[in-house]
Amino acid sequence: MKPKILIIEDNEQNMYLLTFILNRHGQEVLQARDGRQGIELALKENPDLILLDIQLPEMDGYTVARELRSNPVLMDIPIVAVTSYAMVGDREKAMDAGCSGYIEKPINPDTFMEQIAGFLPGIDQGE
Amino acid sequence: MLQSSREFPHPVPVTMKLKWKLLVLFGVVSLAITATLGILLYHQLREDRFQSIRLNTLEQLRHIAFSVRVFFDEVENDVRALAQNETVCTKKDTGFTNFTAADERTFQYRIGSVEQKIIDIFNAYRITHPYVNSVYMGRANGSFVRSHSRERPTRYDPRTRPWYRQAEQSAGGVVITEPYSSLTTKDVNIGVVKALVDSVDHVYGVVGADITLANLTDYILHFRIGPASRILIVDRTGTVLASWTSDLLFSKIGDYSKELAQVLQGGHQVEESVVIEGAHHHVFSREIEGVGWKLAVLIPVDAIEREIRLPVMLTTGGLVLGLLFLSALGLMGLNAFIIRPLDHLSEETALIARTSDLSRQVHISSKDEIGMLGTSFNEMIAALNATQKALRETEQNLIRHQEHLEELVKERTEELAEARDKAQEADRLKSAFLASMSHELRTPLNSIIGFTGILLQGLAGPVNEEQVKQLTMVRNSSQHLLQLINEVLDISKIEAGELKLSPDWFNLTQAVESVEKLVRPLADKKGLPIRVDPVPADADRLFHDRRRVEQVLINLVNNAVKFTEQGEVHVRCERLGDEVVVSVRDTGIGIKAEDMGSLFETFRQIETGLTRRYEGTGLGLSISRRLVELMGGRIMAQSDGPGRGSVFTFTLPWKREKTDETQNSDH
Numbered sequence: 001m002k003p004k005i006l007i008i009e010d011n012e013q014n015m016y017l018l019t020f021i022l023n024r025h026g027q028e029v030l031q032a033r034d035g036r037q038g039i040e041l042a043l044k045e046n047p048d049l050i051l052l053d054i055q056l057p058e059m060d061g062y063t064v065a066r067e068l069r070s071n072p073v074l075m076d077i078p079i080v081a082v083t084s085y086a087m088v089g090d091r092e093k094a095m096d097a098g099c100s101g102y103i104e105k106p107i108n109p110d111t112f113m114e115q116i117a118g119f120l121p122g123i124d125q126g127e
Numbered sequence: 128m129l130q131s132s133r134e135f136p137h138p139v140p141v142t143m144k145l146k147w148k149l150l151v152l153f154g155v156v157s158l159a160i161t162a163t164l165g166i167l168l169y170h171q172l173r174e175d176r177f178q179s180i181r182l183n184t185l186e187q188l189r190h191i192a193f194s195v196r197v198f199f200d201e202v203e204n205d206v207r208a209l210a211q212n213e214t215v216c217t218k219k220d221t222g223f224t225n226f227t228a229a230d231e232r233t234f235q236y237r238i239g240s241v242e243q244k245i246i247d248i249f250n251a252y253r254i255t256h257p258y259v260n261s262v263y264m265g266r267a268n269g270s271f272v273r274s275h276s277r278e279r280p281t282r283y284d285p286r287t288r289p290w291y292r293q294a295e296q297s298a299g300g301v302v303i304t305e306p307y308s309s310l311t312t313k314d315v316n317i318g319v320v321k322a323l324v325d326s327v328d329h330v331y332g333v334v335g336a337d338i339t340l341a342n343l344t345d346y347i348l349h350f351r352i353g354p355a356s357r358i359l360i361v362d363r364t365g366t367v368l369a370s371w372t373s374d375l376l377f378s379k380i381g382d383y384s385k386e387l388a389q390v391l392q393g394g395h396q397v398e399e400s401v402v403i404e405g406a407h408h409h410v411f412s413r414e415i416e417g418v419g420w421k422l423a424v425l426i427p428v429d430a431i432e433r434e435i436r437l438p439v440m441l442t443t444g445g446l447v448l449g450l451l452f453l454s455a456l457g458l459m460g461l462n463a464f465i466i467r468p469l470d471h472l473s474e475e476t477a478l479i480a481r482t483s484d485l486s487r488q489v490h491i492s493s494k495d496e497i498g499m500l501g502t503s504f505n506e507m508i509a510a511l512n513a514t515q516k517a518l519r520e521t522e523q524n525l526i527r528h529q530e531h532l533e534e535l536v537k538e539r540t541e542e543l544a545e546a547r548d549k550a551q552e553a554d555r556l557k558s559a560f561l562a563s564m565s566h567e568l569r570t571p572l573n574s575i576i577g578f579t580g581i582l583l584q585g586l587a588g589p590v591n592e593e594q595v596k597q598l599t600m601v602r603n604s605s606q607h608l609l610q611l612i613n614e615v616l617d618i619s620k621i622e623a624g625e626l627k628l629s630p631d632w633f634n635l636t637q638a639v640e641s642v643e644k645l646v647r648p649l650a651d652k653k654g655l656p657i658r659v660d661p662v663p664a665d666a667d668r669l670f671h672d673r674r675r676v677e678q679v680l681i682n683l684v685n686n687a688v689k690f691t692e693q694g695e696v697h698v699r700c701e702r703l704g705d706e707v708v709v710s711v712r713d714t715g716i717g718i719k720a721e722d723m724g725s726l727f728e729t730f731r732q733i734e735t736g737l738t739r740r741y742e743g744t745g746l747g748l749s750i751s752r753r754l755v756e757l758m759g760g761r762i763m764a765q766s767d768g769p770g771r772g773s774v775f776t777f778t779l780p781w782k783r784e785k786t787d788e789t790q791n792s793d794h
Contacts, residue, residue, distance in 0.1 A: 021586070085565075110584070
């Protein structure tokens with residue numbers, strides 16, 4: 001079974017880019033445009049990995065991460081922050097909010113799959 | 128004020144003390160003067176008196192000696208005259224009275240006319256010369272004629288008598304005999320005798336006159352010589368012929384005082400100090416010429432001193448009284464002219480000192496030194512007053528200035544606080560701006576880099592060679608842009624002090640390897656070898672922020688590759704003492720000497736002559752320097768000049784790793 005990856009991202013181009021790369025590497029992608037939608041989708045679909053943008057409308061990525069982590073059903077799903085916030089402490093803030101990984105934008109398409117592979121235990125068996 | 132009155136004792140005792148001091152001073156001075164003058168006067172008087180007595184005594188002695196001499200000369204002349212008297216010197220003396228066989232009980236005077244004439248002459252002479260006791264004549268036939276009858280007509284032979292023999296022996300002149308006791312009376316006499324000599328020098332008789340020495344004593348005693356002076360005459364044998372005391376008469380002077388006897392044996396005129404009967408005496412003696420007697424005056428030293436005691440005492444007493452009078456006058460004068468004005472002045476000054484009232488002035492009553500003192504004091508007080516006023520003004524000014532200063536400081540502090548707040552706000556805005564910029568720039572870059580990557584990977588379908596080349600350019604440009612953004616961000620962080628290091632133990636070998644791996648593609652493209660020397664074991668373990676060490680190394684190796692066309696890039700690590708030294712050597716374009724100084728400054732890329740041939744922000748070295756310094760090391764560059772390559776070296780502090788530190792990291 002294909003791993004399901006939920007992308008929470010408001011920027012269309014970024015959403016398209018990530019979805020394209022993941023699809024091309026054989027991953028099933030769920031798309032959410034804001035945090036609220038993302039949490040609902042996560043509850044409904046129980047994805048294997050969540051890629052979370054930090055700058056989101058209405059509810060920022062830190063809050064989304066904290067909400068996801070506070071829900072016992074979603075607690076174990078790895079969350080990787082994919083963000084253009086590159087200032088000091090941004091990584092720490094993301095980790096504190098409950099993220100399992102942190103990828104700085106712009107992403108490197110050549111290494112992106114390697115970077116998230118660690119959070120997808122089944123991927124190696126699948127390929 | 129209490130303090131000041133304690134410091135300055137009350138003035139009255141001071142002036143009292145002054146009076147007493149003056150009194151004591153006067154007393155001491157008076158005593159000293161009196162004592163000195165008294166002693167000097169005493170000595171001087173004694174000396175003067177002694178000299179006066181001495182001179183007087185000598186004069187008198189001379190006078191007495193002369194008188195005695197003259198007296199004897201007279202007697203001698205008289206005796207000579209008698210001896211030459213025709214009646215007296217008759218040779219027909221057979222009938223003259225003769226006592227050679229006389230018997231007191233039966234003797235009868237039978238006096239012839241010639242003899243009677245002689246007796247008359249003798250008697251006349253005796254009567255007219257009261258000092259002459261008797262006048263007499265002895266003859267070679269033993270007869271003896273005298274001016275007056277003998278009291279007792281005892282047997283008597285003149286030829287056996289000393290006076291006759293002495294005259295006989297010196298027949299030519301008058302002889303003065305030794306004193307001798309009269310046979311008939313108690314008198315002691317001396318005879319002045321002259322031999323009667325015939326034409327063939329035969330002595331046929333002796334004429335003489337006796338002088339009683341009692342009369343001589345009377346004669347010399349009527350001379351007043353000196354205080355308590357004692358006068359005496361001794362003959363050649365030391366027999367006292369005349370004396371102030373009858374006890375000594377005709378005794379030997381040696382029995383009375385041997386010292387005196389010795390003195391009297393001296394020369395013509397002698398002065399000597401002699402102790403007689405336990406008392407000091409001045410002795411003056413003089414020889415009476417002719418008779419060879421010694422005339423002496425004894426003056427007790429005590430007597431002289433007794434005599435001068437009174438004048439000395441009178442003078443000293445007068446002096447003391449005079450000095451006391453002068454002292455009293457002086458004290459009164461001092462009291463009137465100095466002590467009382469001083470007293471007054473000190474009371475007034477003490478009052479000023481007590482009250483600290485500098486507006487007061489002391490009263491000036493005279494134009495003398497004390498008046499000047501008062502004037503000076505007034506001037507000093509005035510000066511003090513002025514100084515105090517000036518001080519008070521200065522103090523008030525100071526207080527005013529202080530208040531003003533406090534206000535100023537308050538204002539400035541407020542302004543500074545405002546400025547600080549503004550600066551902090553500006554800083555915060557800058558950080559926010561940078562964060563926002565970074566974010567905003569990254570978002571479009573994400574698309575550019577992402578999609579270029581996808582296209583190049585062929586994920587969206589095949590691309591031809593030309594398209595790959597162009598897409599690669601897009602990717603490289605966008606990656607360069609990303610690098611620029613990152614470096615600007617780094618500089619901002621460093622300058623804001625926000626860049627935090629996360630030191631931990633790591634292996635330098637691994638760091639160097641990963642850097643080499645990263646830069647290798649660029650070098651390969653140029654066909655440039657990167658030679659990495661194995662990291663020595665003692666330099667391998669480092670406690671630093673590995674990401675930042677790598678960042679510096681990437682920058683240096685990247686630059687080396689970028690600026691080198693031929694040759695090689697050589698990376699070498701070693702440990703020197705407490706430092707690990709990493710050097711990156713290249714054989715590239717090198718650095719001009721004038722560019723060395725600005726090499727590590729922000730936004731510098733060395734002008735190469737080929738515009739923008741070498742890509743880069745110019746921030747790399749600046750960031751590297753700041754990072755190295757942040758880690759406690761140094762960075763430096765060396766070059767032998769353009770075209771000769773360059774060496775970039777940085778150092779990092781090294782410390783020995785402890786085993787337990789590797790196990791529990793302190794973060």
